[in-house]
Amino acid sequence: MTSFQKQVYSLVSKVPAGKVTTYKLLGQALDTHAYQAIGQALKVNPNAPEVPCHRVVKSNGDLGGYSGKLNHSKKKELLVKEGVKIKRNQVVNLSESLFVFKYPK
DNA sequence: TACATGACTATCC
DNA sequence: GGGATAGCCATGT
Numbered sequence: 530m531t532s533f534q535k536q537v538y539s540l541v542s543k544v545p546a547g548k549v550t551t552y553k554l555l556g557q558a559l560d561t562h563a564y565q566a567i568g569q570a571l572k573v574n575p576n577a578p579e580v581p582c583h584r585v586v587k588s589n590g591d592l593g594g595y596s597g598k599l600n601h602s603k604k605k606e607l608l609v610k611e612g613v614k615i616k617r618n619q620v621v622n623l624s625e626s627l628f629v630f631k632y633p634k
Numbered sequence: 635t636a637c638a639t640g641a642c643t644a645t646c647c
Numbered sequence: 648g649g650g651a652t653a654g655c656c657a658t659g660t
Contacts, residue, residue, distance in 0.1 A: 556656095561656070562654095563656035565655070570657080
């Protein structure tokens, strides 16, 4: 496990239930632009329950691939149950459900 | 070391 | 609003 992944997992695990974050925000929190690398870190996520990767969406509110192309549509319903409104693989009130990291900088 | 890949983002049409 | 293109960074071969 790389230190980069640790940072990603650490941040994602900080996202409270009913909230979501974006790859871009994570990038900001990590002070990097490795959005894709973040996605990859999550896809090889060894700590599935610890790291709620289903709470990470794309910057435009789209769910991305973790529950879209992949057969994980159940996670979408889980988000809805947690309070996040989802409409056709996309977060409805992104601004409302968006969790912003208060990172030092 | 160099090239290819991807759960992305921003921009242009 | 939707599709195509280019730029990004971390990983794996």
